[in-house]
Amino acid sequence: MSSSTLDYSQDPKRPQYDLIIRKDKPFNAEPHIQDLVKHYITPEKYMFVRSHGPVPMHLNDSHSITIHGGINTKQFTVQQLKTQFKKAHVMMAMQCAGNRRDGLHRVKHTKGVIWGAAAVGNTTFAGCRLRDVLHAVGVVSFKNDLHVAFESVEQCEETNCYGSSIPLCKALDEFGDVLLAYEMNGKPLTRDHGYPLRVVVPGYIGARSVKYLKSIIVQDHESTSYFQQRDYKLLPANVDCEKEAEEYWCKVPSIGEFNVQSFVCYPPPTQNDHDMNKFILSQGYALSGGGRGIQRVDVSNDNGETWQVAKLYQPSLTTSAHIWGWCLWTIQLEYKGYPIVCRAVDSAGNVQQEYPVWNYRGVLNNSWRTVNL
Amino acid sequence: MSSSTLDYSQDPKRPQYDLIIRKDKPFNAEPHIQDLVKHYITPEKYMFVRSHGPVPMHLNDSHSITIHGGINTKQFTVQQLKTQFKKAHVMMAMQCAGNRRDGLHRVKHTKGVIWGAAAVGNTTFAGCRLRDVLHAVGVVSFKNDLHVAFESVEQCEETNCYGSSIPLCKALDEFGDVLLAYEMNGKPLTRDHGYPLRVVVPGYIGARSVKYLKSIIVQDHESTSYFQQRDYKLLPANVDCEKEAEEYWCKVPSIGEFNVQSFVCYPPPTQNDHDMNKFILSQGYALSGGGRGIQRVDVSNDNGETWQVAKLYQPSLTTSAHIWGWCLWTIQLEYKGYPIVCRAVDSAGNVQQEYPVWNYRGVLNNSWRTVNL
Structure with missing residues (x-):
């Protein structure tokens, strides 16, 4: 069905959101x-x-x-x-x-x-x-x-x-x-x-x-x-x-659970170097699919050469097999001019890989390097 | 309890095994x-x-x-x-x-x-x-x-x-x-x-x-x-x-499910270059924890520069959430002098990372690079 045949005129007004619109019709x-x-x-x-x-x-x-x-x-x-x-x-x-x-x-x-x-x-x-x-x-x-x-x-x-x-x-x-x-x-x-x-x-x-x-x-x-x-x-x-x-759609399984994931939310990727203090409180999220909790988030301020362990906030964490909520993390570190990067380890020991594993539909990206290649 | 106090004299004879002994007492x-x-x-x-x-x-x-x-x-x-x-x-x-x-x-x-x-x-x-x-x-x-x-x-x-x-x-x-x-x-x-x-x-x-x-x-x-x-x-x-x-034992969760894993079994890592044909049938295993099946195994003959998709044998594969058996894979490829390496993708999109994430107890190693660093 082409977009011309669908009527978006009755979509809700959205003054309450503080969101970046990625696509207008349909609303994303x-x-x-x-x-x-x-x-x-x-x-x-x-x-x-x-x-x-x-x-x-x-x-x-x-x-x-x-x-x-x-x-x-x-x-x-x-x-x-x-x-x-x-x-x-x-x-x-x-x-x-x-x-x-x-x-x-x-x-x-x-x-x-x-x-x-x-x-x-x-x-x-x-x-x-x-x-x-x-x-x-x-x-x-x-x-x-x-x-x-x-x-x-x-x-x-x-x-x-x-x-x-x-x-x-x-x-x-x-x-x-x-x-x-x-x-x-x-x-x-x-x-x-x-x-x-x-x-x-x-x-x-x-x-x-x-x-x-x-x-x-x-x-x-x-x-x-x-x-x-x-x-x-x-x-x-x-x-x-x-x-x-x-020829591949029928050969490849549909995705159910998602993979281990984390991201640095502060400082945001768009932050300019000259705005940065020497010591910063970096913050981000981490999560994994299938009820797997996050057991550790490693953060690096030197382009992945060394890693420090972040403090996790994950109140749903029990020793149960099923943790559906995400984990927020914080770490105080020195800003050395490199983008801060993080990699999470889930309860099953899965770790985010370094480089993106590219795929046409652009799904399940969880690489810890986030810069242009 | 020190090993001197334990008696291994009644351990079974093991002529039926074709195994490499990693430790004798206890038998591993x-x-x-x-x-x-x-x-x-x-x-x-x-x-x-x-x-x-x-x-x-x-x-x-x-x-x-x-x-x-x-x-x-x-x-x-x-x-x-x-x-x-x-x-x-x-x-x-x-x-x-x-x-x-x-x-x-x-x-x-x-x-x-x-x-x-x-x-x-x-x-x-x-x-x-x-x-x-x-x-x-x-x-x-x-x-x-x-x-x-x-x-x-x-x-x-x-x-x-x-x-x-x-x-x-x-x-x-x-x-x-x-x-x-x-x-x-x-x-x-x-x-x-x-x-x-x-x-x-x-x-x-x-x-x-x-x-x-x-x-x-x-x-x-x-x-x-x-x-x-x-x-x-x-x-x-x-x-x-x-x-x-x-001080860490009580802070770190015990492992339950294991992570996504695969390995090249043929050619074995000890194979000498001069024994290798130009075209070889490489074989290996792949598996993941928690009932996650393997959806793809990528194999590289050029040190991870490019990857080819292996043929999987995983008869337990259904679209169910629970696949407990492993997956064997094969691929015909050109031998270019580099160790053949593989990386598996499980049903949740978890991928093996490139380099080992070292840990003192040496558990859950699933890096796709297997050579000395």
Whole structure:
């Protein structure tokens, strides 16, 4: 569907945001990088917005969700989901797969919105557990190769409507914390963030947390949506155009969990040398996918020659296998004229690599070098 | 306990192995690297053995396991576990946290058995599900911060007996596949591999798969064992001796899942240039922790300047979140005089970094450069 056929005139006004607009129609915006570290729980004004089309209108609590559970099909209004199921909470980092695409785009042309390093935030969500809703339609056991597909009301530039899927085992996992959310940061979802109902999938790329939910289908294959099959995949480096990509989409797995990530938010990359004091308090974020916490953030002020260990703020850290929230870090260090760089180590010992591993769709960039090559 | 007080005279004879002995007492041995890629399921003769003391004697199916489940305590003999619980199977890669310690030891002295890159293997296990056994003693729900501690009969050089723990949520996870195993590769466990009963924890470092199981305790803290608290931790790079380590043990989390890993098994690192053909079939393994599959292995014949995508053999690959088995890979390439190097990308987009991130205990080394620095 070309952009000319979609109507953005009813998109919300957005005076409350303090965001850099990366694309206007559809609306895609991220905060200034140094604002990200001001709050452990990202307020909405600093929360990135990722849209694929006009923001749906005329939805409210009487909006009805269809759930195809294999044998049974049921419908629930948002109001029914609110009243018939126990309310659950999750605090989680939401990160776009394209976060830091700019770093790959500097290596070679990539396809997609050119995000900086702030297409990520850490918020709380409340809603009902997808697991409970699936149980209510009779989906209690599983075969390993089943999937839960989500369809959205959202009309997109790329295709009819937004859709995506996750493995059923993630959806049913009693420790997976997948919600059908109706609140963010203690308030009803706003239109930009999926009102009246969205999926949130902790530990997975944001693309799986489908907004404006319309239907849920348990099926024996992944979502056939454009966004599951022909997007959000880590193509090998030899694929560098649409034509080359054609034969690879079906060979490359769709992304679920994201990789270990961190970034220096202060000083921001645009800071001029002459503004810098000799000793600075550097700050940033770190996170990893799949519930893996951050065990260490190393920071270097000498171009990666030596590393110092940052102080971590990660209140969700337990020895549990599942940590969905991000980690903010600080370190006092001498500024030596090099860009400050950081590399995180997650609970499984995964470390960020030094140089970008370029890929055509510009996803999952987590290299610790951030300068031009 | 010093080695002089432990008696190794009753250790099994081992004529069936084709292994390189890294330490004699206790017995620690790994196969020749090129043997690892001969079989997708590693036969016992090529399976690494990790011991911390003399192999326990006089154990058999009447050996009794005590399970403290909080309120209830029960005992089961191995025979009862075999007959009273459903038999389950798992195919999984077992990897020592110290696999490839030699690569870190070349950077700076590390503490531990100096393993090469073959302290890893891929076998099948059969046994009962730990989840079912915990249910049988009344452990059905959980608090996120509970742990399951395992004690072993094995007397160790370092301390009284071997012990370790995992989070209760991993133990109870219906997709976690933690077993109390009595078979490996379709046969009863041999003494070196934990006869009559061992824990196997898929996706975690081998240290958590406790052999010669004696007891299981559900508790509100990790195992207090030496092997959970003062070993198998990723210390920061500034810690380079026992004295320095003292203040860090309690600050650094114990390792559970392992990181993304791969290695070139053929040509082996010891191969001489003049033995090499111009075109070779390079082979190796790749794996990642936490059920993350391998989505790509890049191989370079020009010192990391360019990368080619290897062909993967990973029959356990589904789109599920949980892949416990390893991946073998092959690629036909030109030999240009440089050591062949590889880097794997796991399902979460984690990539091996270029240079070793040195740590005193020499654990979780997964750098793609393998030569001396």
